[in-house]
Amino acid sequence: MTPETLLHDDLLDGIRERAAGYDRDNAFFTEDLAELRAAGYLTALVPVEHGGLGWSIADAVRAQMRLAGAAPATALAVNMHLVWTGVAKVLRDRGDDTLDFLSREAGQGEVxxxxxxxxxxxxxxxxxxxxxxxxxxxxxxxxxxxxxxxxxxxxxxxxxxxxxxxxxxxxxxxxxxxxxxxxxxxxxxxxxxxxxxxxxxxxxxxxxxxxxxxxxxxxxDPGPNADPLVFGIFASFELLLAAVYAGIGARALDLAVASAHRRTSMKYDGRLLSQDPDIRWRIADAAIAQDAIEPQLLQVARDLDELVDHGPLWFAKLVGVKVRATETAKHVVDQAVRASGGSTYFAGSELGRLYRDVLAGVFHPSDDESAHSTVANAWLGPLDG
Incomplete structure (x- = not known):
């Protein structure tokens, strides 16, 4: 079963419809979780022999982008379960059965x-x-x-x-x-x-x-460590997290396009704002930025699945894709809000909610400062002393 088949439009429509209420009430996504569990989504990265779907990390990345486009908070929370099942997969793919118990238990319904x-x-x-x-x-x-x-x-x-x-x-x-x-x-x-x-x-x-x-x-030992468990946590966390924010950016862009085709301008004699040069520039700017994220994200995920050896550059690639995805999502959402007008400032606006949700990206590790340090160490070597 593919990500698109499991997370079909009817399922995502229901999840999207509930998202505003969960946000307003500061409530847990109980109904979403029940539907995702029933669909088998929590076993996506569990091997078939343990009762799962046997997806690749790249499959999970595509799915999380899709889910985040419907309900970012639901996707972010489910991410944490998927991270652990992803770590088990990364280890197993490299001949390490340390977390096979976790895969078996996830296949039996543990969260x-x-x-x-x-x-x-x-x-x-x-x-x-x-x-x-x-x-x-x-x-x-x-x-x-x-x-x-x-x-x-x-x-x-x-x-x-x-x-x-x-x-x-x-x-x-x-x-x-x-x-x-x-x-x-x-x-x-x-x-x-x-x-x-x-x-x-x-x-x-x-x-x-x-x-x-x-x-x-x-x-x-404390301190930087290339142990496979640390690598697995780092890789699964950064890639699946980046997927959530890439999904937010994609949804914000879609909403901005829909707004431009719906709203009209008195300045341009009642024409649709899709004809306004300034609005067109903002949406084009967002689209250019958004377009670069998914190919890189999926390629790094495929490299992880295919056991590509990036050596000491692996951690730099992972933090790079996380920072780029979260920062790009912030930019895209900001451009979408600016292009869509003052209605997005109201609490019930989906774009307004995305504007608040996307800010969480700056707090997830690796943050901007540590990511730059990681990349600098990979390319330049550690600081002297």
């Missing part, structure tokens, strides 16, 4: 949350403010606060990490998975944001939450 981000942690995967306390049985107990935990009302498994500073070989960054029914997990009802409201990416508090030994998947 995975992404409990990595922490306030004030600009090291991201290379450091942690959360403590990971080793247990006698080989498991770990995690204590800390994870922010922007999308799918908060629905995830059943949470992939997380913390710093082990007490073992003989410490320090180590420890990656593991915990269960939602753990009594030492608290989810705060603190999601009241400008945009991406339906994602309900609430703060998750871990007060000694337990990951069993068979759910501890890595113990890595």
């Amino acid at each position: 995975f949350g992404f409990g990595i981000s922490e306030a004030g942690n600009d090291l991201m995967l290379f450091g942690s403010r959360t403590t990971a306390e080793p247990q006698a049985d080989g498991g770990y107990r995690y204590s800390g606060r994870k922010i922007f935990t999308s799918l908060s009302p629905a995830w059943t498994r949470l992939g997380t990490m913390g710093l082990d500073s007490t073992s003989a070989d410490a320090p180590k960054i420890v990656y593991g998975f915990i269960d939602r029914d753990d009594p030492d997990v608290r989810i705060l009802d603190d999601w009241d944001t400008m945009g991406m409201r339906a994602s309900q990416s609430r703060t998750t508090v871990l007060d000694g939450a337990f990951a069993a030994s068979d759910r501890i998947v890595r113990r890595l």
